[in-house]
Amino acid sequence: MEFKTDALLLRSAEYGENDRMVTLLTADRGKLSAAMKGVRKAGAKLNFASQPFCFAEYVFAERGGRYTVTGASLHDGFFSLRNDLTALYAAFTVTEAADALLYEGMAGGALLVSAVRALGALSEGGGTGALVRYLLEALSLAGYPVHAGECPVCGKMPSGRMRFDMGTGSFTCAACSEGVPASESNLLAMQTALGGEIPAGGGALRALRLLKAYFTAKTEASLPALGEYLHLTASAE
């Protein structure tokens, strides 16, 4: 049986003499692993579709529950991301987070839209703020939303020194929870991103650090590319 669906490449691994096994985030079937035969041969036509960040309409053949990619037509390869190491690690954060949040069989359409939009924003220099917006969207789609409103303990809007509670994904007053220390700029950056805008400045960077910790608390994924991104960004300041 053959079928087509839009998909983003999350990762690929070499196997056999000339082949790759790819893991894709598809619009119609969530996360899917498929073989790509012969793509490491010189001049292989489908090589592009086994490269990082390839967003394409993929054609699959299914046989006995195994999938093979038999064709692909490129929507976007986000090639400009490869010119800048910091942007490259930001882009790998997008695919590594999607990979960690999705299990095989889970619907992936909304996450695909979010991931492709994030890669587009990063290609245009969106940086830290684009990652904050994306991680908030992705975590919410996976059932781990962040709340940047009233303190869930006392109902007041947290201000000044505050905390972030990993259990509920909420900002609280300093006195209302045992969460990690957080700041008003941190909360503001999250509110901006939750409103669909791209936050900027030091608040966005602190929000990104907090989201890394929250992501790991929820999924146990350590997001090594995000660690590298934060490292490079901190040393550039």
Ligand SMILES: [Zn+2]
């Ligand atoms: Zn409170």
